[in-house]
Amino acid sequence: MEHNWAGNVAYQAREVARPRTVDALRELVAERSLVRALGSRHSFSEVADGRGTLVSLEELPDEITVDGDQVVVPAATRYGVLAQFLQAKGLALPNMASLPHISVAGAIATGTHGSGDALGGLSTAVAGLELVTATGGLRRVWRGDPEFAGSVVALGALGIVTRVTLAVRPSFEVRQQVYVDVPWTDLVADLPSVFAGGYSVSVFTDWVGPAQVWVKSLAAPTLPFRPADGPVHMLPGESVAAVTEQGGVPGPWLDRLPHFRLGHKPSAAAELQSEYLLPRESAVEALTRLRAMAPRITPLLQISELRTVAADDLWLSPACGRDVLGVHFTWKLDVPGVTALLPSVEEALLPLGARPHWGKVFHTTEVAPLYAQWTDFTELRAHHDPKGKFTNPFLDRLGGVRP
Template identity: 80%
Template structure:
């Protein structure tokens, strides 16, 4: 039985197809009544599932092409593979997520992000998309087209993306420094200063004790208060091997070896886990953290770690950062589906009134999505226009209101 990465979702589709060419993919999409694209399976809910055919893009031709300051990437390529390709040519992506193991198209379709006050989600690097439509035809969109902003973070609802064109930049060096045993009061009291002290910043907390602060910077960095730098490499999870994490200690190195937390060839995080994430307006951040800290006795027993990051505002209709700079609050849970599922409504009761939007690929409880996205009606109309017979829908999408 086909499963997602975490093993908490068993796909219900009647088949998983692996076309070896775009023409074969077009024929398959035209022939089937229900189709969903399947990426690297790092979604913790049933967003990628469906009652018909799941299409894996892993066997499509994987030629990556650089043209000027852009790169065209087959949708199934993983970020770590793309990063190595670019680095060999003196190029770089503006940002990367914590894991280099995820597919380009899957991350973009869900608004997945890295970190940094000046860095948008990974989807903001998209300059163009090619996709297979419901009829089996092809459609190409470029930044500036009227429907572009509604078609990038699109949850697989507008077709099967085959190629993504991304902006790239010249390669650059990054150094990673970790501070440990950072008092929680210092983090919250200087929250903006903490996230401003590097190119990409992550704060790790278990909601009960001090925090870790991981700063990825292009030059020397320091926190806005006195704190203890880690004397040797650390993992954000106690007991896990530091061989899995990217180099620390402030040693400059290539961007692809510092921006992700984990090395491509190693197990990310702890492996057996569930994930939830909520992205809130920056002006609600302190109140959100205060409310969650008060819930620590309920959260901590189910939690491996929480990561806090910032993401810059964008204009993509279904991006959780659409229209506002955000603080992302990410929960890595123990693999305990019943208890985590039971806790999510309480977390959402604290965060949703503050303007939180859940990450599309993580576990969340609410189905009331339309009030959180001003362009939801426009997106619904876009879906109706390009997929009038609902070929690309599934129960996850049907249940959103």
């Protein structure tokens, strides 16, 4: 039986197919009645699962090509592999997630993001997509096309993405400085200044004690907190060999923007994850509510991470139409405990406008009111997949999505 990376999802699919050519993939999709794409399996939700055929794209041709200020990437390419390719050509992505292990198409489809006040999620780098349609045809959509904004963060509901075109920039250097023992009152007193203190900023908290602030900056950061004496891991007891270099030493973007090195274990592995992205103007109120819930949260928690993401125009992106603060929970692998707690977390956050991350564990099924273009997406899906070939139980639970 196939599982996701964390082991909390056992896929229900009857088979896992591994086509070696796009033509073979097209034929397979045309023949099957239920099909879902399977990425790097780092989603903690059941977004990738399905009762028919799961399709792994890892055996498709893996050639990456550069075209001016864009790069064309096979869907299954891991971000760490892409980053190494681009660096060798003097190029870079504007942002990366905490893990370089995730696949390009999977991260884009679920609205996965890095951090940065002025930086959008990973999907905002997309300039074009190629995907296999329900009939086995090839559909290409480009930024500026009427359907583009609904086709990028699409939860695998519009077809099987085969290639992604991403905007790139010249390579650049980044410093990473970690501040420790940051008092909670100092943090929330001027939260916008903390997140404006670098190119990409992450705050780690257990909701009880002081915080850590990880600043990835283009110049030496100047936050008024105590720098760490040496390399630190955000999780006590974990090896610092797994994290990217700290101490303010300049280095290539790909070796600083992710928290973890590509060749090492990301995070602590035995875990669940949840994340909620809410308007930045609600940030302090949200943090105050969660801090008051610490007696219930902390016993189930490994660590929480706070990050900012810039607004975008992608219909199902959690940052669509607004700058957001992401509140991320890395839980212990306690499925009953986390399942019981999430309704209370959502009771605190959803009234503030929070949207759950599609690839993480969440409780609510009432997501339609959270997205202004939900009906537009439902109509787009009905047009491209009228028989529901790409549906799955996860999508069926989200009212109004099924065509």
